[in-house]
Amino acid sequence: MTEASILSDKLRRYGTLGAGIIPDALATIRFLEATKAKAKASRAQKAPKASPSKAPAPASGSRTWKKPSGRGPLTRQEVSELLDETIRVQGIVQIEISQLARDLAKERSDKKKKKSLSIPEAYQRIKELKLPIDPLEELDLSEQAFQKLISQYENDEEVSVKAQLLLHPEPKGDTVRARSISVEKIIEIHQFMVVRMQKVLTEFLTLDQETRRSFSNKACETTAELLVSIAVEQQGVHCEDVEQAGLHENVLANHPEFARCTEQLANMMQHLTGSAQPRAEKADFLEVLRNMANHAQASKEFSKKVYEDYRAKSCNAGQAYRRFEDFNAAQPVLKEGLEDLTPVELQLCYDEYREDPEVQQAWNKAGVENSLNLASSLSLKPGASPEDKKGKKIKPSEIVEMQELMVDEMKRLCEASREAAKASQKPWQADTAMQMVQALASAAVERRYGASPEEVTMAGLQNAPTLQKNERFVRATEKQQEIIMTVASFCSQSQ
Known part of the structure; x- marks a missing residue:
């Protein structure tokens, strides 16, 4: 899973209001990765010492990978070899594209x-470079399917090491030159990359449909990377050296403009690759929207019911968690492929079918617009805010109070959940636990203020310029994120 998709998924499911207003995407990601690493290290200490992992094939090596011939699921050995080959190909492509640029x-x-x-x-x-074929394309394996495949081996040390190397390849820049690039220059370069990437996306969208759909995902990515890299090289900076930005990670991780630029680049790349693919059929798109609407309504009613029971002490945190677990397991399964539609793909489908009244009605009922506004808010420049739409009018001072109430409720729920997770014989899943804490706290806010989470979210985004300067709001937002991370941490330790 890419860093952008980790963040998008977190926002889609847990959506802390302030996450769309106080951008600190990289800090959140780094914490979650550190949590996973800590959990893996803890498991490794308890388990018998494994034999050293086989090193991935070097980027310059020749192909030794053989495409699996079987029709069934890939074996562990085949997954490991697939990762080796993907890492090898990725290294070659990275070097060749940089040199061509x-x-x-x-x-x-x-x-x-x-x-x-x-x-x-x-x-x-x-x-003309005759680059090696991406093994995922050879297997006709989508990125989503690949992510699911790898997730089956999250407790496998060797596979995890290779997956991390694929996600975070070794930088190939010159360390000395990289150190001479200031944080300000890195920010400036990323701002420039955003402008160039926007031009690439705009040009791609003007191509005829047949030409666009002749591009695979990988072709879109490498072409965009080449064009942006050429522009960066013309500024007198080597792209590989910019990738060494990790030297300044402590500053960049908390730099709102850097977070905004990286999120914009990720969103535009998703839009680019999504524009190359055939749209889902209208009937399938309608099925997705109706499922989203039904799930949203059912989730809201379910969360309110569990909150009232929890408040009345007719169920404890452990029982509430099991109810959320059962609720999620009972959700209907969409047709294969439809469950992986990204926000970008949803928007592209809507753009194609928006003239259809049935689609328009389903789109509005599903509330997709609010979700997209929340996600896009990460890309807003300070002082900007989404388009003002009709809804419950909530004052900035009330939003601050709601955020602080969220913190109080989440603190109590977090502590109760921690104790329940310790006492549980079955490990807690972080996704479910975070969902529960967020949902029950939101229900408490709605009960007191009579404003739904959607109304609070939109009011917060519309008042973003004011809230960004409010210290109480910023502190409450940061505290909420810390609590969510704490939940993820104690769930990892229970594995």
Whole structure:
């Protein structure tokens, strides 16, 4: 799972109001990764020492991977070999694209060419490199399917090490040059990358449908990477050196502009790859929207019921958790592939079918617009706010009070959940526990103020410029995120 998708998934499911207003995406991600690493280390200490993991094949090595011939699920050995080959191919592609970008930037500088390469021209230059085939494409394995496959081995040390190497490849820049790049320069470069990426996306969307759909996901990614890299190289900076930004990670992790830029780049890349793929059929899209609407309504009613029972002390935290677990397990399963529709794909489907009254009605009922506004708010510049829409009018001072009440409720729920998880014979799943804490706290806020979570969220986003400057709101938002992370941490320790 990419860093952008980890964050998007967290927002979609747990959506702390302030997460859309106080951008600290990288800090959240780093904490969650550290939590997982700590849990794995703890398990490794308890378990018998495993033999050293086989090192991934070097990027410069020749292909030794053989495509599995069986039709059934991949074995553990096949998954391990698939990761080795994917890492090898990724390394080669990274080096070749960086070098091509440098060559093209120099070539265009020498010839004083001002016009940028078009997307088809850039893609043609990439094809001329004769890069190795992505093994995931050979297996016709989508990224979502690959993520699910890898998640089955999250407790397997060797597979986890390889998966992490794939997610976070070793930087290939020059450390000395990278150290000379200031934080301000890194921010400036990322702002420039956002502008260039927006131009790439705009150009891609103007291509005819047949041309767009001739691009695979990987082709979209590498073409966009090449075009953005050329632009960066023309600024006198090597792309590999920019990737060494980890040298400044303590500053960048809490830099709102850096978080905004990285989120924008991720969103635009998702939009780009999504635009290349065929849309879901209208009937399937309607099924997804109706399922979302039904699930949202059922979740709301369920959460209120559990909260009232918990408040009346007719159920404790452990029993509430089991009820959330059973509720999630009872949800209807969508047709294969539909459950993986991303917010970008939902928006693209809506753009294609929006003239249909049935689609319009289902879209509004599902409340997708609010979710997209929340996700897009991470990309807003300070001082910007989403379009003002009709809804319950809530004053900024009331929103601050709601945030502080959320903190109080979440604290109590967190402590009760921690004790219940310790006493439980069955490990707690972080997803379910975080969902429960967030949902019950939201129900408490709604009970006192008479405002639904959706109304509070939109009011918060519309008042973002004011709330960003409010110290009480910022503290409450940060505290909520800390509590959510604490829940994830004690759940990991219970595994």
